[in-house]
Amino acid sequence: MGGKSAGGKRKMITVRAAPSNPTRAFVSFDGVTVPAAIGRSGRTAFKREGDGATPIAAMKLLYGFVRGERVGALPTGLSLIRIKDDMLWCDAPTHAAYNRPVRAPFKASHERMQRKDGLYDICLVLDWNITSRRRHRGSAIFFHLIRPGYQPTEGCIAISPTAMRRLIRFMRPGMVVRVI
Secondary structure, three states: OOOOOOOOOOOOOEEEEEEEEEEEEEEOOOOEEEEEEEEEEEEEOOOOOOOOEEOOEEEEEEEEEOOOHHHHHOOOOOOOOOOOOOEEEEOOOOOOOOOOOOOOOOOOOEEEOOOOOOOOOEEEOOOOOOOOOOOOOOOOEEEOOOHHHHHHOOOOOEHHHHHHHHHOOOOOOOOOEEOO
């Protein structure tokens, strides 16, 4: 398994909605399919901040965050930033740092990257509303670890730690995660 197919095209990670549950999905890459959770509001082509939906889109993988003390080294072509206690992600649509990493203390609305529940122990940043950013279009769309029982996310894509470890070794910056 490599980064390109025999025809030279970049491989893509595909996220397909489960037919019987709008908050569940299947993530497929290079012949491997694993169960996943998506947004509590399912999928949408019209993503808005706080709607709880996963955007129907082709999003490039940019880089990731990792809780090094919990996860250890990961073989991947992605840049991984070790999460520290003061790392946050701004989700305040009217703030200049909207949909960007920020550091504590930070007064505007934000999400803590160092979570007690372990969801962001491996957290990959998808290019949703980042390189071409617009207010209220949604923030913090990540590819991260799952809650027990595949509970829905706030709009992200989540898979098991075992599946993430299996897939991350083939992930590279610019690889596309396509939600259909």
